[in-house]
Amino acid sequence: MICSQSHESWNDLPGGFHPASTPDYLPLPQLRDLQLRRLQATVRRAYDHVELFRTRMRERGITADDVRGLEDVARLPFMDKLDLRDTYPFGLFASPMSEIVRLHASSGTTGKPIVVAYTSEDLHVWASVMVRTFAACGLHRGDIVQNAYGYGLFTGGLGAHYGAEALGATVIPISGGNSARQIMVMKDFGVTAICSTPSYFLHLIEQAESMGMPLRDLPLRAGIFGAEPWTEAMRQRIEDAAGIKAYDIYGLSEIIGPGVASACCAQHGLHIFEDHFLPEIVDPVTGQVRPDGTAGELVLTTLSKRAMPIIRYRTHDITSIVTEPCPCGRTIRRIHRIGHRTDDMLIIRGVNVFPSQIEEALLAVEGTLPHYQIILTREKGLDQMEVQVEVTSEVFSDKIRSLENLQNALSHSIERTLNIRARVRLVEPQTIERSAGKAKRVIDKRELS
Amino acid sequence: MKLHQLSLFLENKPRQLRVPSKVLAAAGVDILTLALADTQQFGILRLIVQDWEKARQVLEQAGCVVNVTEVVAIEVPDRPGGLDQILAVVEEADLNIEYMYSFTFHRGDRAILVIRFEDGDAAIAALQANGINVIESVELFKQAKA
Numbered sequence: 001m002i003c004s005q006s007h008e009s010w011n012d013l014p015g016g017f018h019p020a021s022t023p024d025y026l027p028l029p030q031l032r033d034l035q036l037r038r039l040q041a042t043v044r045r046a047y048d049h050v051e052l053f054r055t056r057m058r059e060r061g062i063t064a065d066d067v068r069g070l071e072d073v074a075r076l077p078f079m080d081k082l083d084l085r086d087t088y089p090f091g092l093f094a095s096p097m098s099e100i101v102r103l104h105a106s107s108g109t110t111g112k113p114i115v116v117a118y119t120s121e122d123l124h125v126w127a128s129v130m131v132r133t134f135a136a137c138g139l140h141r142g143d144i145v146q147n148a149y150g151y152g153l154f155t156g157g158l159g160a161h162y163g164a165e166a167l168g169a170t171v172i173p174i175s176g177g178n179s180a181r182q183i184m185v186m187k188d189f190g191v192t193a194i195c196s197t198p199s200y201f202l203h204l205i206e207q208a209e210s211m212g213m214p215l216r217d218l219p220l221r222a223g224i225f226g227a228e229p230w231t232e233a234m235r236q237r238i239e240d241a242a243g244i245k246a247y248d249i250y251g252l253s254e255i256i257g258p259g260v261a262s263a264c265c266a267q268h269g270l271h272i273f274e275d276h277f278l279p280e281i282v283d284p285v286t287g288q289v290r291p292d293g294t295a296g297e298l299v300l301t302t303l304s305k306r307a308m309p310i311i312r313y314r315t316h317d318i319t320s321i322v323t324e325p326c327p328c329g330r331t332i333r334r335i336h337r338i339g340h341r342t343d344d345m346l347i348i349r350g351v352n353v354f355p356s357q358i359e360e361a362l363l364a365v366e367g368t369l370p371h372y373q374i375i376l377t378r379e380k381g382l383d384q385m386e387v388q389v390e391v392t393s394e395v396f397s398d399k400i401r402s403l404e405n406l407q408n409a410l411s412h413s414i415e416r417t418l419n420i421r422a423r424v425r426l427v428e429p430q431t432i433e434r435s436a437g438k439a440k441r442v443i444d445k446r447e448l449s
Numbered sequence: 450m451k452l453h454q455l456s457l458f459l460e461n462k463p464r465q466l467r468v469p470s471k472v473l474a475a476a477g478v479d480i481l482t483l484a485l486a487d488t489q490q491f492g493i494l495r496l497i498v499q500d501w502e503k504a505r506q507v508l509e510q511a512g513c514v515v516n517v518t519e520v521v522a523i524e525v526p527d528r529p530g531g532l533d534q535i536l537a538v539v540e541e542a543d544l545n546i547e548y549m550y551s552f553t554f555h556r557g558d559r560a561i562l563v564i565r566f567e568d569g570d571a572a573i574a575a576l577q578a579n580g581i582n583v584i585e586s587v588e589l590f591k592q593a594k595a
Contacts (some may be wrong), residue, residue, distance in 0.1 A: 023568045089542070210510065380480055396514045398456030398493060400486055407490075424490055428460050430512050 022132050023275040024330040031331060034275055036070050038303035043067050043076065044308040049094035052087060053077070053311065073278060073301060073312065074289045080314040084114035084254060093117050095307045105153045106253055110443050115254050116155070117307040123162070125304050129259035130163020136264040136330075137224050137247040139193050146186055148196035148204075149227070151175040156227055160195045163259065169193075176200060179207040186220060188214055193222040198238060198246075199439030205241050206429075216243030224249055226258055228438045229317075229338050231356050233363035236372055248337055254313055261335060269322045269334030276304050279335065280312070281321055284342050284424060288436030292321040297342060297426045298335060316342040335368035346423040346442065348376065349383045351420050355441045358387060359419040362364050365409045371434045378446040385422040387414065390429050451569050452520035452584070453501040457494040458514045461487055469494060469513055473510055476507040482563065484550035497522075497548070499546065519563045522584040527553050527560040535562065535581060542575035544568065 014195055015279035023031065039365060046053040049064045049065040056077040066072060084092065093100065101120050105113040106440050118126065139145065145164040149156030157175055164171045165312045174185060176196070182204055185191065186240065201223055205242040207213045223238065226249035250270050272279050282289050298315045302308075318341065321333040327384035340354035347353070355374060371390040376383060387410070395406055403426060411424040433440065459465045466485070473480060479499035486493045486575050498504045501517065508515045525531040532551075539546065545567035553560040561584065566572035 210512065232536050238542050300589070391514050393509075393516065396456075396458050398454070398495060398516050398518045399486055400493060403458075403491065403493075404488070426460075428465075428512075429460060429514055431460070 017285065022135070024132055024136070024271065024273075024332055026275070026331055028331055032070060032276060035278055035303060038275075039070065039073060039270065039278060039301065042301070042303055042305070042309045045094050045306070046311055046406050050092055050309070052083060053079075053309075058270065073280065075380055076312050077299075078287060078299070078312045078314055079203075079310060081114065081254070084116075085112055088112045089115040090117070092308055092310075094246055094309055095119050100307050104155045104158075104253055104257065113153075114254065116257075117308045122256075122305055122307050124254050125276055126159060127166040127258055128274060130159055131167045132273060133249055133259050133262035134167045134193075134224065136167065136191075136262045136328075137222055138168060138245065138265060139164070139169055139222060139224075142190045143167075143169040143222075144172065144188075144190055145169045146172045146174055146182070146194045147231065148174055148176055148192045148194060148200060149258075150181060155253045156195075156253070159251070159257035159259060160224070162252060163169075164195075178210065179204055183208045183211055183213065186215075187218055190218055190219050191339065193224065194220060195224045196436055197227045198225040198234060199228060200435070201225060201238060201242070203434040205238070207289065210321050214376040215241075222246055222247065226250055229340055229344070229356055231339065231359050231363065232337060233360055234370060237363060246364075250317075250335070250338060251326070252300075252315060254303065255302055255315075262299065264328040266326055266328045269326070269336050271326065271330050271332045271334050274332045278303055279321060279333065281319070282314075284316075284318070292333070293323040295320040295336075298338075318342060327347055342418070344442070346374075346444070348385050349420055351418060353385075353418055353420070357417050358414060358422075359441075361413040362387070362389060364417075365406070367404050371429075371432050372438070374442045376442065376444045376446050383446060385420065387411075387422050388427045388432060390432055391426050392429065406439060451573070452497055452522050452563075452586070454520045454563070454565070455496045455498065455501055455504055455508070455517050456516040456518060457496070457508065458516075459492045459494055461490055466494065466571050466581070468511065469496075469508055469567065472511045472513070473498070473504060476503065478504045478507070482550075482561075484554055484563070486548065518565060519569055520563050521569055521576070522561055522563050522574060524582040524584060525551075525560050525562055527558050531560060535576070538560045538576055538579045538581060539572070544575060554588050586594075 044081055045062040047057055063077060071437060099119050100117045102123060105115045133387040147160050149160050151157030161171055172185060189214055191239045205215055221244055223244050223246045225246055235246045245262040248263045248270055249258055251260040255277060261272040263270050278301040280289055280299040281294060283301050284297040298317045298319050300313050302310045307388055317338045319335045319338050326334055339356045344356055345352050358374060375386045389410060407424045407426060414422045457469050481497045483496045505515050525535055547565040547567060549562055549564040551560055551562045576583055
């Protein structure tokens with residue numbers, strides 16, 4: 001096990017959590033058996049208590065008793081975000097309000113927000129999967145964790161908070177924003193790990209530089225980053241720039257929040273905590289299940305959620321399930337990093353483009369440049385893509401020719417990757433808007449009918 | 450021998466120049482000379498200042514991207530043929546000029562050329578071998594100006 005070195009320290013910590021005691025390492029037959037029993041109970045619960053689910057099951061002529069093996073999950077109806085909107089606010093709850101102890105909601109940028117609910121058992125499961133997340137990222141009792149995910153209706157803040165506390169780490173509930181204070185706290189409190197979105201952490205790297213205390217000089221050693229898609233190239237850039245290990249985590253409020261899947265020390269894919277969340281990969285168009293190793297849309301079924309069981313949820317995230325066992329020794333399966341979502345695909349002059357492809361093309365050019373924004377306009381009926389990239393001191397030269405060469409190199413790299421031309425525009429540092437949460441990568445000014 | 454020149458990246462749009470100018474004014478940095486190169490999308494402001502290290506520090510703190518380059522400043526007679534005399538030496542020595550800018554003084558009969566050579570050391574050697582006065586420090590630069 002390549003993680004064994006970091007495991008040794010667990011034994012020295014009285015009361016410390018030992019990751020090998022978790023279901024991460026269950027023998028597969030035992031894991032599959034546990035999943036089946038939980039799936040059957042979840043389907044039964046949803047059938048008995050959630051009208052929308054019961055109606056759809058009846059339309060298909062099946063009942064909860066028809067789930068006899070794990071493969072029968074494919075017979076169940078899908079759910080997606082629209083179902084959560086349509087039943088707003090409480091229509092999918094399977095528990096009476098007297099058993100529900102927490103509500104969260106999505107930001108609701110388009111129309112009504114979606115609401116998710118937790119019983120106290122659900123909160124316990126949530127904390128336990130976040131403990132396993134942090135443990136997989138090498139954190140333990142004694143770590144000082146700066147939690148820069150937003151606190152509030154967003155699940156990121158409280159999800160990471162209770163997980164880190166349950167792990168036994170020291171939590172700083174600083175939430176997002178106020179970057180100068182983030183850096184001050186990080187330095188003065190001797191922070192060893194941070195939770196945030198990758199784009200916000202990039203902003204903190206710059207902030208620290210400008211305050212004359214580069215992050216690589218601080219004790220910070222790990223970043224637990226999630227809540228937005230990012231690329232492997234960006235992850236490595238963050239590791240180099242801040243002198244830390246950067247870990248990718250995955251989750252969504254509809255399923256539980258953060259804690260659905262996490263990278264481990266092997267840094268190759270994210271382990272799904274599949275004793276609680278059953279993954280499938282389906283064809284995004286037909287909904288047909290695809291075998292492990294094939295790319296498609298990730299579909300998740302909660303196996304232990306009580307307040308709000310979610311069955312076959314269409315995540316719109318594109319990934320595939322890794323077929324090889326992980327060198328870290330965990331038996332739970334991995335998904336590949338989420339590069340893009342079916343719904344952040346842009347269609348530019350008829351070509352399908354994902355923002356992550358542009359990020360990769362930019363990072364392929366030496367010395368560049370993680371801050372970028374894509375601006376789409378339509379001129380005389382033709383789509384135009386402008387990619388604004390911030391100039392940094394590493395790439396800035398006093399010669400116009402060098403800057404023009406840089407512009408051309410970036411623009412060629414995009415054209416090579418996407419087969420469409422983009423205008424690259426170099427802009428001054430700090431001119432692309434920073435957010436404390438998810439980065440806004442695309443501004444679409446085309447008027448699409 | 451070579452002078453430190455600060456270069457700043459600026460987007461080509463109104464008010465951009467004011468940012469570094471304000472920062473340097475507030476820090477009390479004396480600008481000796483400057484040149485602004487522009488393209489359609491961006492510009493490069495090149496500055497020679499009294500205290501380049503302080504200037505760089507305050508500009509970077511203000512969020513500017515600053516690059517420090519070494520340039521050669523030479524004194525030329527301010528009369529017809531003054532420039533050509535220098536360029537003859539440059540041609541003879543086969544030196545490559547990246548860019549240059551120049552200015553004259555309100556009084557006196559000399560002008561100063563600031564040149565970014567591809568190979569600054571070779572340029573200085575060739576110019577001095579031909580009796581051309583290479584300005585050695587910002588202080589001398591200032592005296593020449595006065």
